Structures are given as C-alpha cells and as structure tokens.
Amino acid sequence: MRIVVLVSGTGSNLQAVIDAVASGELPNVEIAAVGADKHGTFGVQRSADAGIETFVVNFKDYDDRGEWNHALTEKCLSYEPDYVVSSGFMRIVGEEFINAFDGTYINTHPALLPSFPGAHGVRDALAYGVKVTGCTVHIADAGVDTGPILRQEAVAIDEADTEESLHERIKVVERRLLIATLADLAAKA
Numbered sequence: 617m618r619i620v621v622l623v624s625g626t627g628s629n630l631q632a633v634i635d636a637v638a639s640g641e642l643p644n645v646e647i648a649a650v651g652a653d654k655h656g657t658f659g660v661q662r663s664a665d666a667g668i669e670t671f672v673v674n675f676k677d678y679d680d681r682g683e684w685n686h687a688l689t690e691k692c693l694s695y696e697p698d699y700v701v702s703s704g705f706m707r708i709v710g711e712e713f714i715n716a717f718d719g720t721y722i723n724t725h726p727a728l729l730p731s732f733p734g735a736h737g738v739r740d741a742l743a744y745g746v747k748v749t750g751c752t753v754h755i756a757d758a759g760v761d762t763g764p765i766l767r768q769e770a771v772a773i774d775e776a777d778t779e780e781s782l783h784e785r786i787k788v789v790e791r792r793l794l795i796a797t798l799a800d801l802a803a804k805a
C-alpha cells in the first residue's frame with residue numbers, strides 16, 4: 617500500500633510511521649513521498665534524512681486557494697498513492713483534492729471529533745473545560761474534520777495540563793492509532 621503523507625510542522629507522528637515501516641511493523645506500507653504546504657518544516661527534513669522523496673506545494677506561492685489546491689492534487693496524484701495521510705497538515709483542502717482521493721484521504725486530529733474540530737483542537741478542549749479529550753483518525757471529506765471515523769481514543773485532562781503537555785500526551789496515543797489504522801488499511805489493500 618503506497619501512501620503520501622502531508623505535514624506542516626514537526627512531523628513527530630510521521631516519524632512514528634517512518635519507524636514502523638523501517639522496523640517491519642507495517643510490512644505492506646510504503647511511504648511514496650512526504651509533502652508540505654510550506655518550506656522549512658522539520659517533517660520534510662526528517663523524511664529527506666530517512667531517504668524518502670519530499671515535495672513542497674507552498675501555499676504562499678499561490679494568489680488563489682483553488683490554484684494551490686489544484687497543484688497539491690496533481691502533485692499527490694503523481695505518486696499514485698492508495699491513501700493520502702494528513703499528519704499535522706494545517707491547510708483545509710478543497711473539493712478537487714477530496715474528489716481525487718475520494719474515501720482515501722486520512723486525517724488525524726487531536727480531539728474526540730465531532731468535538732473541537734479545526735486548527736486548535738487541544739486549546740479549544742482545554743478552554744471549554746472538558747475533563748476528557750482524545751484523538752481521532754478519520755476519512756476526511758470536504759468539511760473541516762468531518763467524515764467517517766476509523767479510530768478514536770480518549771485521553772484524560774489533568775488540572776495542571778497546559779496545551780503543550782496535553783498535546784504531547786495525546787500524540788503518544790495518536791501515533792499508536794495512526795499505525796493501527798494503516799495496518800488495518802494495508803491488510804485490506
């Protein structure tokens with residue numbers, strides 16, 4: 617099963633996937649490429665260091681969001697992936713992309729969807745005062761963090777939690793869910 621992974625930042629969850637592929641934990645998964653929406657991400661750097669092909673479709677190079685979306689769609693299609701995985705990719709993709717990867721665009725989100733969608737799921741859960749949050753792996757559609765849920769797990773919030781401490785605990789769970797989801801999908805491919 618060939619995947620393209622999209623990142624915007626650190627890529628620590630991506631690193632867990634890279635490690636799982638390298639260790640044989642995901643024997644039927646090949647990371648065809650890792651892409652980003654901006655230059656200089658550590659996610660792209662660590663992928664290049666691991667010998668994985670990388671690309672950037674820089675959002676700021678496009679006057680029009682539709683043109684960026686078209687370029688990203690074409691670039692991802694060029695790798696002929698079975699799945700595209702958003703792993704900390706912080707741009708909403710439009711209908712052309714969703715139609716091209718209909719049912720095969722996977723997103724990880726650091727909250728228990730449908731609660732706290734959007735760019736600040738951890739911050740929003742803390743601000744609301746919920747006592748339990750978590751993470752979700754789902755098939756993304758044209759909405760923001762909507763679409764069928766594949767895996768989900770709760771994480772308790774401590775009174776002393778900051779956004780950073782809570783996000784780090786969520787990511788530990790998120791990595792496990794993402795790898796388990798990829799194993800499920802590869803078994804069916």
Ligand SMILES: Nc1nc2c(c(=O)[nH]1)N[C@@H](CN(C=O)c1ccc(C(=O)N[C@@H](CCC(=O)O)C(=O)O)cc1)CN2
Nearest residue numbers: 706707708709723725734735756757758759760761762
């Ligand atoms: N069509 C979809 N695109 C994306 C989804 C999705 O479910 N459907 N998930 C996101 C990831 N995501 C959370 O999981 C997310 C990322 C970013 C945003 C957002 O509001 N982005 C702003 C830019 C924010 C910024 O630059 O600070 C934007 O795109 O204008 C919401 C949700 C991946 N894409």
Ligand SMILES: NCC(=O)N[C@@H]1O[C@H](COP(=O)([O-])[O-])[C@@H](O)[C@H]1O
Nearest residue numbers: 625626627628629704724725726734
């Ligand atoms: N709404 C999208 C969103 O918030 N995504 C989140 O960004 C983090 C990326 O961490 P990483 O770059 O260290 O893997 C992850 O927690 C992911 O769920």
